[in-house]
Each structure stands twice: as C-alpha cells, then as structure tokens.
Amino acid sequence: MKLAKIQAAFQASVLAEAPSPDFLRLLRPPTRAARVEDVFAVYHQGYRLRLAEFLAHDYPLLREVLGDEAFGAIVEAYIAAQPSPYRSARWYGAGLADFLRATPPFSQDSLACGVAALEAAMTRSFDAADATPLPVEILGVTPPDDWPRLRFGFHESIELVDLSAEALAAYEAVQTEEEAAPGEGDVAVLVWRQELEVNYRALDELEALALRELIRGATFGETCALLAFARPNENAEELTMEAANFLARWFADGLIVAAAPAEENLFEATA
C-alpha cells in the first residue's frame, strides 16, 4: 500500500470513534498486548487527551466557572467537531471561544461564551506582536489645531471583548476567589498587554465607542463627532474633554504606539 493511503487511513482511524478493522490489518501484531488496538490506543486516546490538555491549559477559569463536567462536555464536543488545522496547539485553543459562540446549545450559554471569549482574548494578547508605546508628551507638542486630525496606531495586543456582565463577574470571582457580584446586560472589556503583563478592564459605553472608532481608523475629531451624535443631550465640549481624558489614559496604559495628523486629502476623503 502506498504511503499516502497508509497515512490517510491512520489519521482517519485516530479521528474516528474507533479505528477501522481495515486499517488495523495494516499494522503488525503487537509484541505483548493482546490486540493491536490496545497499542494503537496510544495514538487514538492520546489525541483526545492531548487536545483536552491544551484546552484545560488555555481555559483554566472557564473550567473553574463551569466545573469539570460541563467543561469536559464542551471540550469533547469541540474536539469531535473540529480537528486541528494548526501547526501549533495555541491556535487550536484559541478557536474554542468561536466554536462556543457558533454552536448550539453552547451558543445559548452566555456565561460559558463570555468567559471563554475573555480567556481567548487574554491568550492572544499574551504573545501578540511587540511595539513601543508612544509617550503622552507627543500630545503636548501637537498644535491644538492638529488634534482633530490626529489618527492613532494601537498596540497589537489590544482586544475588545463583548460579554455578559454575568460572565465578567464570574471570571473575576474565580480570579479573586470572592463572591461574584450580580451583573446585568452586556459589557465591553478591554484586554491589553503592558510590558509583558496582560491586563483587562471593563469600559463604559462611551469609552468603548471612542476606542472602537479610533481603532477603526477615525480621527480624533471624527470620534468626538460620533460621541456627540451618540449623546445628543450632552454638552459636546464636555464630551470632547472626556474623549481627551480617555486618550490620556490610553497613553498611560501603553495602548497607543503611533500618532500622526491624517493626510489632508485622506481627511477630506473620509470627512
């Protein structure tokens, strides 16, 4: 039998619930074990155990929030539904959060989906590309007239995760080992890495809106205009001040790695 056929049959037998008798006939009888499937189990069971281990490593808090049984069911469903196309297990683990959001009945479980999304974001942020944060002093040397035209580049480690407040509370409860505060509705959580440490914090609606807009590539002026549009009953100047305060904090947190006035023609094209 040709190499490609042997490998295809081997892989199919690892992925199947049980190895096929046709494939097992391609193997030599084992030296000591009674049946060849007893030694093939090293590959067959090992595959499931190894992937489950990767997932337990990547989602320790999800496991703690849900308990071993419910977490085990999720892991089993994911492994059965989705073999890994990734050369690194790191990327296989990252796919669990997307799988939960897309797959009933897990997609109905906002607690599991939310905690998984947050842990996946923390993992991505952990080894995202490095970049040197820009010092806030750059704003001091920017003429006030240029501020509305400023665009910013953000650190690759930034993740904005929408999850239920209940999921965030559960995540924090297992981290701090304190009772979960009751939460309602959804919340946006910012995940980012400063130096080598991954941080997270919940954003209020206005800050989340401003950050999303700037990450999308809008200028500071466009962002302030959006905030004024979103909050028609609030004072536009105060909203601009608030946006400036957000910006100062993002600089302090190392989120911003580039800033430059938008090109005149670019600005006009998007205005």
Place this chain on the structure above:
Amino acid sequence: MTGNKADGFGLGLRPVYYPDILDSPPPVDWFEIISENYMVPGGRPLAMLDRLRADYPMRMHGVSLSLASTDPLDFDYLRALKNLIARVEPELVSDHLAWTGVHGLNLHDLLPAPLTEESLDHCVERAARVQDFLGRRIALENPSTYVSFAADEMDEADFLAELSRRADCLLLLDVNNVFVSSFNHGFDGKAYLERIPKDRVAQIHIAGHTDLPTHKIDTHDQPVCDEVWELFSHVRRRFGPIPAMIERDDNFPPFAELLAELAHLRALAEQEEAAPA
C-alpha cells in the same frame, strides 16, 4: 563529515522553570527550546528567549516539521522556523522522523513513518529540501513508536542510517526512545545502536517514560529510569562525547531535581571517559 562534537550537557527549556533560571543561573551548558513555543508574534515568550539566549547557547528542537507526511512541505512554517533560527543562532536545529497529519490537519502527535523504500525516498527528498531552504543541516530524531506496519521493509535504525546518508542530514539520538521502542517492538536496543552511524549523531536526548504492562509510553513525565541510564553509558562508549540533555515535559519536579539528574548524566559521561578503552 561531522556533527557538532563539542561536548556539553543541556536541559530542555520550559516556561515553568523561568523563575528558577532567572533567580539563580544554573550550571547548564546550553538549553534546548521547543521551536514552536517561540514562533509567536511577541510578548513574554520571545522576551524570555532573548534574555536567556544572552547567557546560554541554545539548540532548537521542533515538533511540527512533519517530515514523513505526504502533505506538501509547509513553507509558512519553514519561513517562521528560519526567522527563529536567525534570532536564536542555535548550535543545532532538529525535528523528528515522524509525521503529524495529512489533508491539512495536525494530530499534534509524532506519528510513526512506515519504514518502506517509498517512505525513505520521500523523507530523503524532503529533508534535503528543508536543509536547502534553511541553509543548514538539520538533525532528525528517532521517535518512540507504539505500532509498526505490515508494509515495513526495513528496521528503523537502517532507515535512519540511510536517510542521514542520502539526505546528508544529522541524527538526534533519543536514548529513551530507543529503550521504549525496543520494548514495544521487541528488538535489541544495543543492536539498534550498532547500526546508527557514529559520524551522524549530533545530539543525545534522555528522558523518562511511563511503564504499562504491555508497552511503554514516551511521556517525559518521570525521572530517567536505570535502564535508560545504562543505555546512555553504552551510547557514550560507542559514540563518544556528544552534547546530551534531559527532556522533561510534564509532572515537573522542583528545578533542583532536574539539575541533579543532569549532574548524574554528566557524571556518567565522565565515568565513561575515565574508563580504560
């Protein structure tokens, strides 16, 4: 041709030991990294790698080359590997005589290559292409295997000897894998070693495994057993001074215990050196 014959005793670098290593730089001649652990965009893994590389020589050991697979070579992977090689400037780059999947999938395991002429031709051609692309020789490790194929036409030692000769590549001799596979398939480990060409072996791996009544599994989660130490002494007598290291990948003991194992490895090697020829 020769491998890297500089002597030395190393450890597999694992993140769990970063604090120990930083607190008190250990008497380790070099570290071996798992290449894939550092094929990431940035953050702590690469920061730690650069920091430790400043103090220690390093060797790179991969698990995803999938040399024996009938899928096309993954040049995205090879480019990432080449970039990492440029960063680390390792003394040796190695992977396994194994495959990890076909049809675009990865079973995240080192699967056994059928030991056929067709498989040998395939591995020779791919090893040569990988070496051309990387611009350097690689070493291929003898795997632990649990099944063998009815289609096999040669023994693993002969396959590796021929592969290294025809592809002009090096070999990484894993002594524990010889022990595990010799038990699992009922062959004589020392006879196997006799057929491994001396001038191709560039590095030695030593590790622990799990014993089951009918087979042994290469788990790297136990101390090295007496039989493997004994086989290492035999290897040292046959192959002479070749860089050797201990791999530990699970059930991690305190770092001091691993250093004690490494000291034992060193002592055994020195004992063989002092022994009359």
